Amino acid sequence: MQPKPIPPSPGQESVWDYPRPPRIEDTTKQIKIIFNGEVIADTRRAKRVLETSHPPNYFIPVDDIKMEYLTPSSHSTYCEWKGRASYYTLRVGDREAKNVAWYYTKIFPAYEELIGYVGFYPRPMDACYVDDEKVQPQPGDFYAGWITRDIVGPFKGEPGTWGW
Template identity: 65%
Template structure:
């Protein structure tokens, strides 16, 4: 896969213009997450993390999540920028997505405002939307980025891109 930056058109962003270390910013876009026919998250108060070569990851404030569907698991991972992440399994009726969401209970000082905000892997949801547009999951399902028509790559995550 080519690492050559795709030039953004009007109203688009290139993930190759995002910073490293990543930047955290507030978003007023309408974010919706649907799982097994239920809206499990709906907000205009998300935060997004922008990092070189990655589509944005949206984090939802806990008060805009239907918490009854989220059960914390024993899984944890470490991000050099944000700190130790904890995970949730999402279950709505008879359908379950194991470790499909994550959050930072004690993020690093640089990402302190991200505390307890929840991100999901869009590939494990029925649908995720940004301002009504259904997102495409970041290839490879490791980082959980959300691809919309406003974001151009190429994107890290698919086969052959891990060394970028």
């Protein structure tokens, strides 16, 4: 099945106009993550990763994350574009989310600007914000895109999209 991209309205972006391999952009939008009632990250120095068919992933500098809530886990994955990623488990009070944040440990040269940055899956969080808009998590459990009203799909991760 071939996707039928939704035409973007003025001020919107289509994920089908994003490149492959992915592109990294700096953003000055406020990125905020809340877990178990605690603001664990808040920045205006994030990077967003844009890849065909995916809503953006936001990566936050470690200086703008309450790292005391993150514990390294043994989980790792491999991205054909960016390299080897390691993961953190997030624990705030009595609540825990395993392998919910990742960072690149062995990164390819084209993506070295992500060194010192951490990406977060939005689904397990109480809320993730881009400026003052609460994001919707990318469909499915595999991907970590942040959907806002200025992004249109369809998005990889929705039912029937694994073949895209």
